[in-house]
Amino acid sequence: xxxxxxxxxxxxxxxxxxxxxxxxxxxxxxxxxxxxxxxxxxxxxxxxxxxxxxxxxxxxxxxxxxxxxxxxxxxxxxxxxxxxxxxxxxxxxxxxxxxxxxxxxxxxxxxxxxxxxxxxxxxxxxxxxxxxxxxxxxxxxxxxxxxxxxxxxxxxxxxxxxxxxxxxxxxxxxxxxxxxxxxxxx
Amino acid sequence: xxxxxxxxxxxxxxxxxxxxxxxxxxxxxxxxxxxxxxxxxxxxxxxxxxxxxxxxxxxxxxxxxxxxxxxxxxxxxxxxxxxxxxxxxxxxxxxxxxxxxxxxxxxxxxxxxxxxxxxxxxxxxxxxxxxxxxxxxxxxxxxxxxxxxxxxxxxxxxxxxxxxxxxxxxxxxxxxxxxxxxxxxxxxxxxxxxxxxxxxxx
Numbered sequence: 605x606x607x608x609x610x611x612x613x614x615x616x617x618x619x620x621x622x623x624x625x626x627x628x629x630x631x632x633x634x635x636x637x638x639x640x641x642x643x644x645x646x647x648x649x650x651x652x653x654x655x656x657x658x659x660x661x662x663x664x665x666x667x668x669x670x671x672x673x674x675x676x677x678x679x680x681x682x683x684x685x686x687x688x689x690x691x692x693x694x695x696x697x698x699x700x701x702x703x704x705x706x707x708x709x710x711x712x713x714x715x716x717x718x719x720x721x722x723x724x725x726x727x728x729x730x731x732x733x734x735x736x737x738x739x740x741x742x743x744x745x746x747x748x749x750x751x752x753x754x755x756x757x758x759x760x761x762x763x764x765x766x767x768x769x770x771x772x773x774x775x776x777x778x779x780x781x782x783x784x785x786x787x788x789x790x
Numbered sequence: 791x792x793x794x795x796x797x798x799x800x801x802x803x804x805x806x807x808x809x810x811x812x813x814x815x816x817x818x819x820x821x822x823x824x825x826x827x828x829x830x831x832x833x834x835x836x837x838x839x840x841x842x843x844x845x846x847x848x849x850x851x852x853x854x855x856x857x858x859x860x861x862x863x864x865x866x867x868x869x870x871x872x873x874x875x876x877x878x879x880x881x882x883x884x885x886x887x888x889x890x891x892x893x894x895x896x897x898x899x900x901x902x903x904x905x906x907x908x909x910x911x912x913x914x915x916x917x918x919x920x921x922x923x924x925x926x927x928x929x930x931x932x933x934x935x936x937x938x939x940x941x942x943x944x945x946x947x948x949x950x951x952x953x954x955x956x957x958x959x960x961x962x963x964x965x966x967x968x969x970x971x972x973x974x975x976x977x978x979x980x981x982x983x984x985x986x987x988x989x990x991x992x
C-alpha cells in the first residue's frame with residue numbers, strides 16, 4: 605500500500621483559486637426540484653465568527669440520484685444539477701448556498717436516508733477538513749434517518765437546518781467547544 | 791464520531807473536461823506579459839493507496855508570487871504584486887493519473903504566527919479524487935529549504951515520513967534545457983476500501 609499524502613491547512617488565501625464566481629449556486633434555474641437556500645454563520649470555539657473558511661457541499665438531485673458513475677440507481681439524472689458547490693464565508697463568517705432540496709438516497713441495509721447534504725469546512729488553523737451533514741427540520745423523514753439516529757439525541761439539533769420562512773433555511777456551525785457541531789470521521 | 795459510509799460518502803463531484811482547459815495549467819501564460827521569477831515545471835502522478843491511478847480528477851493549486859506575495863486582498867506583505875501573475879491554476883489528471891503545471895517558484899512568505907515567522911516556499915494543492923472521502927487539501931514544499939525545520943504548519947504532520955511526502959523532488963528528466971527546472975510531486979489519496987479517518991482539530 606502506498607502511504608497517504610498528509611492533509612495540510614487550507615490557509616487564508618485559497619480564495620484566489622477555490623472560490624470562482626457562481627460556485628455557491630448549485631442550482632441553475634432549470635434544475636428540477638424545490639429551490640432553496642441554506643444560510644449560516646461559522647463560529648470558532650471562542651464564539652468569534654470565522655471570516656475566511658470555505659464551505660463545500662455535495663448532495664443528490666431532487667430525485668435522490670448522485671451525478672456520479674458509482675450511483676447505479678435507476679433514477680433520472682438532472683443535466684442542470686451537478687450536486688457540488690462551495691462558498692467562502694464573508695467578513696461576518698456568513699455563507700449562503702443556493703441549491704435544491706435533495707431527494708432520498710439509500711443508506712445502510714437499503715433503508716432510505718432522509719434528505720441531506722454533506723457539508724465540509726476548510727479553514728486556516730484547522731489541520732484537515734471538518735465533515736458534517738445538513739438535515740431539514742420540516743422533513744418528516746429526518747426523525748427516522750439511520751445516520752442521524754447514531755448521533756446522541758442532545759446534539760442532533762446541530763445537524764438540522766431550520767426553515768426561516770419561504771425557501772430559506774438556517775444552518776449555523778460551531779467548530780469547537782460549547783454547542784460544537786457534530787463532525788464525522790468518514 | 792464514526793458513521794457508516796453510504797452512497798453519499800462514496801460518491802463525489804465529477805468535473806467535465808469542458809470545465810478545465812490546457813491554458814489553466816500554465817500559470818506563466820495568463821496575462822499580457824511574463825511573470826518575474828524562476829519558471830518551474832511541477833509534474834506528478836495521483837494514485838490511491840492501493841496503487842491505482844486516479845484519472846480525470848481535478849487538481850487545483852494556488853501560491854504566492856516570486857516575491858512571496860499572494861494576489862489576495864488580505865495579504866499585506868510589503869512585497870510587490872506581479873501584474874503578470876495571479877498564482878492559481880487547475881488541471882485534470884490523465885488516464886495514468888498524471889498532471890502537469892508550469893509556474894513560478896514561490897518566495898518565502900512572512901506571517902505573524904510568532905516572532906520572525908516565515909513560511910517556507912510552498913504551493914497549495916486541492917484535489918477531489920473519485921469520491922467525497924478522497925478529498926485532499928495539502929501543501930507542496932521544496933527540498934533543502936532551511937525554513938522547513940522552523941515551520942509549524944509543515945511540522946504539524948507528526949510522522950517524519952509523512953513530512954517527506956510533502957516535499958517535491960527535483961527531477962532532471964522533467965527539467966527542460968534553457969527553459970525551466972522540473973519538480974516531481976506525486977500524491978496519494980485514500981483507496982476505495984479506506985476505513986474512517988480520525989479527525990484532528992487544528
